Amino acid sequence: MADQAVSQAWVGQGTRLQWLLLALAIAALLVAPAFVYPIFLMKMLCFALFACAFNLLLGYAGLLSFGHAAMFGGAAYFTAHAAKVWGWPPEAAILLGVAGAAAMGLVMGFFAIRRRGIYFAMITLALAQLFYFFCLQAPFTGGEDGIQGVPRGQLFGLFDLNQPLTIYYFVLVVFLAGLFAIWRIVNSPFGMILRSIRENENRAISLGYSVARYKLAAFVMSAALSGLAGAVKAIVFQFATLTDVDWQMSGEVILMTLLGGIGTMIGPVAGAALVVALENSLATSGFPVTIATGLIFMACVLLFRRGIVGEIQAWLDRRGARSED
Amino acid sequence: MTMIFGIPVQALLGQLLVGLINGSFYAMLSLGLAIIFGLLRIINFAHGAQYMLGAFIGYLLLTWGGIGYWPALIIAPLAVGLFSAIIERLALSRLYKVDPLYGLLFTFGLALVLEGVFRYFFGVSGQPYAPPPLLAGGTNLGFMFLPVYRGWIVLASLVVCLGTWFAIEKTRLGAYLRAATENPSLVQAFGVNVPLLLTLTYGAGAALAALAGIMAAPVYQVSPLMGSNLIIVVFAVVVVGGMGSVLGAIVTGYVLGLVEGLTKVFYPEASSIVIFVIMALVLLVRPAGLFGKDA
Numbered sequence: 001m002a003d004q005a006v007s008q009a010w011v012g013q014g015t016r017l018q019w020l021l022l023a024l025a026i027a028a029l030l031v032a033p034a035f036v037y038p039i040f041l042m043k044m045l046c047f048a049l050f051a052c053a054f055n056l057l058l059g060y061a062g063l064l065s066f067g068h069a070a071m072f073g074g075a076a077y078f079t080a081h082a083a084k085v086w087g088w089p090p091e092a093a094i095l096l097g098v099a100g101a102a103a104m105g106l107v108m109g110f111f112a113i114r115r116r117g118i119y120f121a122m123i124t125l126a127l128a129q130l131f132y133f134f135c136l137q138a139p140f141t142g143g144e145d146g147i148q149g150v151p152r153g154q155l156f157g158l159f160d161l162n163q164p165l166t167i168y169y170f171v172l173v174v175f176l177a178g179l180f181a182i183w184r185i186v187n188s189p190f191g192m193i194l195r196s197i198r199e200n201e202n203r204a205i206s207l208g209y210s211v212a213r214y215k216l217a218a219f220v221m222s223a224a225l226s227g228l229a230g231a232v233k234a235i236v237f238q239f240a241t242l243t244d245v246d247w248q249m250s251g252e253v254i255l256m257t258l259l260g261g262i263g264t265m266i267g268p269v270a271g272a273a274l275v276v277a278l279e280n281s282l283a284t285s286g287f288p289v290t291i292a293t294g295l296i297f298m299a300c301v302l303l304f305r306r307g308i309v310g311e312i313q314a315w316l317d318r319r320g321a322r323s324e325d
Numbered sequence: 326m327t328m329i330f331g332i333p334v335q336a337l338l339g340q341l342l343v344g345l346i347n348g349s350f351y352a353m354l355s356l357g358l359a360i361i362f363g364l365l366r367i368i369n370f371a372h373g374a375q376y377m378l379g380a381f382i383g384y385l386l387l388t389w390g391g392i393g394y395w396p397a398l399i400i401a402p403l404a405v406g407l408f409s410a411i412i413e414r415l416a417l418s419r420l421y422k423v424d425p426l427y428g429l430l431f432t433f434g435l436a437l438v439l440e441g442v443f444r445y446f447f448g449v450s451g452q453p454y455a456p457p458p459l460l461a462g463g464t465n466l467g468f469m470f471l472p473v474y475r476g477w478i479v480l481a482s483l484v485v486c487l488g489t490w491f492a493i494e495k496t497r498l499g500a501y502l503r504a505a506t507e508n509p510s511l512v513q514a515f516g517v518n519v520p521l522l523l524t525l526t527y528g529a530g531a532a533l534a535a536l537a538g539i540m541a542a543p544v545y546q547v548s549p550l551m552g553s554n555l556i557i558v559v560f561a562v563v564v565v566g567g568m569g570s571v572l573g574a575i576v577t578g579y580v581l582g583l584v585e586g587l588t589k590v591f592y593p594e595a596s597s598i599v600i601f602v603i604m605a606l607v608l609l610v611r612p613a614g615l616f617g618k619d620a
Contacts, residue, residue: 064426111605114612118368118425119564123608126561130601137594247557251433258430291441297434301427302416 029172038168039236044276045175046233051256051268052182053225058254059263060186061218062198066121066250067108067128068226073244074131075101075227080147080240081140090153090161094231101227102220104131109219113212116201125247132245146241150234167236174232178225183265185221194218226253248290255293258300261307270309337590338469344586345579346475346544349482350537352578354559355566356486357533359574360493363506364526367417367428371409372534372559373552374436378405379535380542380551381443384454394457394543401539406532413527418520436553443549451546474543481540486575489533493571502526561604567617577615 032041050072057063075097082093112123135141142148152161161167185191197204197211205211234240243249252275260271275293282289304311354372361369369375382404383397392400412435420428455461456474463472493499505512505519513519538552545551559578566577581600589596607615 064429111608114608115564118362118429121426121429122368122560122564123604125557126564126601126604129557129561130598130605133597133601136597247553251437254430254433288441288445290437290444294434294437294439294441297437298416298431301431301434302419305423305427 026176033165033168038164040276040280042168042171042236043233044273045171046229046236047253047256047276048269048272049175049178049232050226050229051253051260051272052179052265053222053229054253055257055262055264055268056182056185056225057218057222058257059267060191060198061194061215063113063215063219064121064254065112065124065219065222066247066254067112067124067126067131068222068253069245069247069249070108070128070131071101071104071223071226072230072233072249072253073135073240073242073246074104075230076234076240076244077135077141077147079231080150080234083153083235084147084150085140087151089157090155090235093153094228094235097231097234098224098227101230102224104227105220105223106216109216109223113215113219125250128245128250129247132242132247135242135245141240141242144242146239147234148239150238150240152235152238161235171232171236174228178228179269182225186265190214190217251297252293255297255300257307258305259296259307261310261313264307264309264313267307267309271307274308332590335469340586340590341583342469342471342475342479342586343589344583346478346582347585348579348582349478350541350555350578351559351562351582352486352575353482353537354534354555355562355574355578356489356571357530357537358559358563359566359568359571360489360502360533361527361530362568364502364509365413365417365421365428365523366425367420367432368425368560369527369530370429370432370556371435371439372432372531373554373556374439375405375409375531375534375552376538376541376555377443377549377552378408378439379538380454380547381447381538381549382535383539383542384452384547387454394460394539397539398536402532402535405535405538406528409531410524410528413524417527418523421523436556440549440553447549449548449550451548451551454542454547456543478540478544482537485533485536490571490575558600561600563614564604565600565607565614567614569614570616573614573616 029041029045050068054065054068057065057068078100079093079097082088082096083090088096108124108127111127112120115123136143152167155161155166155170159166159170161170186194193204193209193214196207197209197214201211230244233244256271256275257268258271259274260269261267275296278292279289282292300307306314354376358369358372361367361372379401382401383394386392386397386400387394416431417428420431460474460477463470465471493502501512501517501522505517505522509519541551562577562581563574565581566573568574581603584603585596585599588599595602611617
């Protein structure tokens with residue numbers, strides 16, 4: 001999004017304070033299962049990775065995909081099928097999910113990058129809906145029931161993922177590795193070219209970059225990482241259902257990113273944590289979740305388009321600029 | 326019984342009629358989307374919710390107030406149009422200066438809220454809405470049985486679509502609209518109240534969706550989710566047709582409805598995805614859409 005003159009301090013060379021905060025955050029995640037229900041934490045981590053992967057596309061390449069649920073839920077189906085029906089070990093099943101999501105990203109991206117802006121969003125939405133109807137009818141997805149009772153299995157034959165703490169630390173490692181990958185992509189020369197495309201596509205073309213290829217590559221990377229999140233989620237929750245490929249899931253990941261801060265490194269993590277926590281608390285209250293998410297959407301767009309982390313960063317920047325005078 | 330390609334003619338005509346009816350709604354909805362997009366540069370994701378709102382207002386007028394179909398045909402679009410105009414004034418008008426994607430996201434949130442509210446009070450199951458007595462029953466055309474109400478939909482939607490096209494292409498207000506689409510600041514300099522024009526356009530587009538909704542109520546059941554699945558198909562229709570031309574949006578809507586109906590006869594499994602597949606094919610051949618101007 002061109003008007004998002006997002007401060008890039010978060011992703012550049014970290015200051016000592018930022019490294020300290022990062023170390024604190026990781027330490028908190030390491031001890032968190034002692035205080036919070038691990039399943040809830042794992043749900044947060046899966047969605048946080050999903051939102052970060054989505055943000056790679058929206059925040060850095062400026063492409064709003066309204067169809068990321070297809071990759072997220074598609075990978076969940078592939079992984080669940082491989083683990084349950086073929087009896088694959090979890091690491092292989094997850095890899096299959098990631099590969100499947102990347103392939104889907106390649107196809108979806110191939111069609112979608114032919115148009116820009118709003119059309120791009122509508123095309124990805126329509127293609128994801130196509131995949132949704134495919135999942136509804138295809139025999140291997142189990143239709144309305146989904147794939148239930150997926151075995152967690154033994155990771156590399158060594159770690160028993162049925163142990164709550166073992167699987168928690170496995171999910172944490174996957175999450176951190178995924179985040180690290182995104183951080184590396186964003187700060188590579190490739191990431192810089194993506195940003196230049198976001199800021200001014202025509203100028204990037206005139207500089208000789210084959211913009212379509214960069215967009216497609218970003219789409220595939222984002223799809224693969226979204227697939228990683230979906231695949232791990234299938235192993236954790238032991239099921240894959242239509243909910244994960246529904247258009248509302250695509251909306252949810254947009255909300256997480258928007259709420260946290262588009263184009264910030266940790267914004268989507270914060271947004272995902274907030275949305276998951278909100279949904280959890282609303283689930284017992286009887287208040288419809290869609291009303292709450294819809295209201296947050298409207299409030300975000302009208303009041304703080306930079307998201308929570310983006311607004312904090314902008315405030316810190318303003319304060320920094322003032323103290324330099 | 327007469328057969329064409331091994332399909333009984335009756336079944337073929339029946340599905341073609343269903344396709345034509347779906348196409349009528351695709352045409353009316355994509356027309357509204359195209360008008361709103363043309364002037365406001367916003368994709369109105371709430372279009373499906375406004376369609377649902379129209380149907381629900383008709384349903385509530387009948388069950389709570391005993392007010393029938395014909396008055397509802399006027400009241401529902403007016404109410405939804407007014408409501409949407411207020412939304413435009415309060416919220417959407419603040420988003421014209423930022424990336425158009427924010428307009429899409431705002432209307433998406435609006436759609437979620439509207440659907441959520443109706444789901445909360447009425448559940449997800451559909452409510453029946455009987456067609457008015459004047460249009461109940463059917464006639465035998467000799468080669469097929471035509472329910473009168475379905476014939477009415479096709480006729481009425483054609484009149485609405487062509488009327489809208491006429492209003493945009495041939496009237497003074499339509500001329501202002503087209504001029505403001507080309508160059509809003511110049512039109513404003515000529516003394517036309519462009520912000521008011523924007524509000525009216527959004528209200529009119531939403532009213533069109535509500536009209537489609539109340540017309541759809543007797544055919545499909547009135548349910549909170551009736552709009553959200555439809556709107557995604559309409560998006561695909563809009564991508565195929567391109568939003569550059571009003572007539573293009575109308576024609577694409579009817580044609581894709583018919584294609585969908587034909588698919589139901591020859592390969593039913595693909596009928597829910599055929600429009601999306603056509604969209605993908607059109608993107609390969611003509612990325613700008615069949616009637617589109619901008620790439």
